[in-house]
Amino acid sequence: MTKTLGILGGMGPMATVDFIAKLIRLTPARRDQEHIPLLVHAVPQIPDRSACLLQSGESPLDALLKGINVLVSGGADGIAIPCNTAHYWHPELVRQCPVPIFHMADICADYLQQEQVCNVGLMATDGTLKAGFYPPRLAARGIETQLPTAALQQQIMQGIYAVKSGHTETGSLLLEEAFQQMLDSGAQRVILGCTEIPLALSQTRADLQHRGVDATNLLAAHAVDWSLTSPANQAA
Amino acid sequence: MTKTLGILGGMGPMATVDFIAKLIRLTPARRDQEHIPLLVHAVPQIPDRSACLLQSGESPLDALLKGINVLVSGGADGIAIPCNTAHYWHPELVRQCPVPIFHMADICADYLQQEQVCNVGLMATDGTLKAGFYPPRLAARGIETQLPTAALQQQIMQGIYAVKSGHTETGSLLLEEAFQQMLDSGAQRVILGCTEIPLALSQTRADLQHRGVDATNLLAAHAVDWSLTSPANQAA
Secondary structure, eight states, X not given: OOOOEEEEEOSSHHHHHHHHHHHHHHSOOSSGGGSOOEEEEEOTTSOOHHHHHHHOOOXXXXXXXXXXXXXXXXXXXXXXXXXXXXXXXXHHHHHTOSSOBOOHHHHHHHHHHXXXXXXXXXXXXXXXXXXXXXXXXXXXXXXXXXXXOHHHHHHHHHHHHHHHTTOHHHHHHHHHHHHHHHHHTTOSEEEEOSTHHHHHTTTSOHHHHHHEEEHHHHHHHHHHHHHHHSOTTOOO | OOOOEEEEEOSSHHHHHHHHHHHHHHSOOSSGGGSOOEEEEEOTTSOOHHHHHHHOOOOSHHHHHHHHHHHHHTTOSEEEOOOSGGGGGHHHHHHTOSSOBOOXXXXXXXXXXXXXXXXXXXXXXXXXXXXXXXXXXXXXXXXXXEOOOHHHHHHHHHHHHHHHTTOHHHHHHHHHHHHHHHHHTTOSEEEEOSTHHHHHTTTSOHHHHHHEEEHHHHXXXXXXXXXXXXXXXXXX
């Protein structure tokens, strides 16, 4: 029995599109009816996640909970959130949600453990770095997290907000250079830990593609597998 | 007040993604929060529309109504259906839906009238041709519809189902050739009247791009305009 995936999206809007496209490409389907059923809440008016974590801006929690309520009422059996930063609120969302909510960082860390990676760079928003949910999950699997220098992190944030404002080419240049610097500093692989980053790097050099760990794609693969294979009502 | 757009999608899944991407590109936004709020029901298990219309297959009406119910309950103020063939059921859906549902063929016909087109080719599914909702809407605006020959229509259907099964390159070749034949037969412009067709022709020759009328893009432009500019609760 194929289960319905709820997507709490809109953070940002094009990252949600990228996530859905990845779900579809990863589904072994030959006709419409073999694809997994989706319900998508993409209300981008959700307060900015990084602004809340760093500048005590308005909390997105109420808006996130409202979205989850719409998804569950509409029939979602499990929920994916294609926004890394929003996972800061994952524990609170899980407490208030009757269906499983996947955690991008857990899925990413499981993958890196399987791949026997010891040392990984993390490209993410200031909010995700401050929230700090990646390093302990990686450490628990024996993987060291390499964070960008302050100057490099500033460049990464500029790249991410360039993508959000529709300036994908500018974003690509900034993010590709930052990616290369993290590899030069010794990272074996680099987590693309903000859903805007894979959008900007989708056409990047093959050697970088190979070293990047696309957290959006891993979440999509996990969700497809969950929808198609695990029995109804099983935990994520 | 930005209104929430409900999308009754999944027909097919990638066509829904294409529609959402077009909505985002057409929105004059510089940050996440300026994009229009979306609720998307993409449950591709909806019975095949053409199979119902041509071979008395299972009707998709109940599944379509169920989707609309989820969208309205979740807060949609208006609904777009990025599937031309499904518009056969538009009158019945409108009767049972408390919010406006846009009609792709009306939007397309309005656009062609504005562009002072007199004669337009129609590339669509067998189901849409049988349903016959394009020609009278075009005729009401003084536009003649040019339909493909039976052999060409068979090629168009092969192209559409190739796209649905993930064979986009094969689909592109079949559909591009059919498009050219319709122009050779004297059509001024050609309606891409199945949401799979713009997917297949997104990389086509510039001269064809210029002559195609992308019904998906027109629906997206209409929906963005409706969400951002018309007063709440106004009819679509």
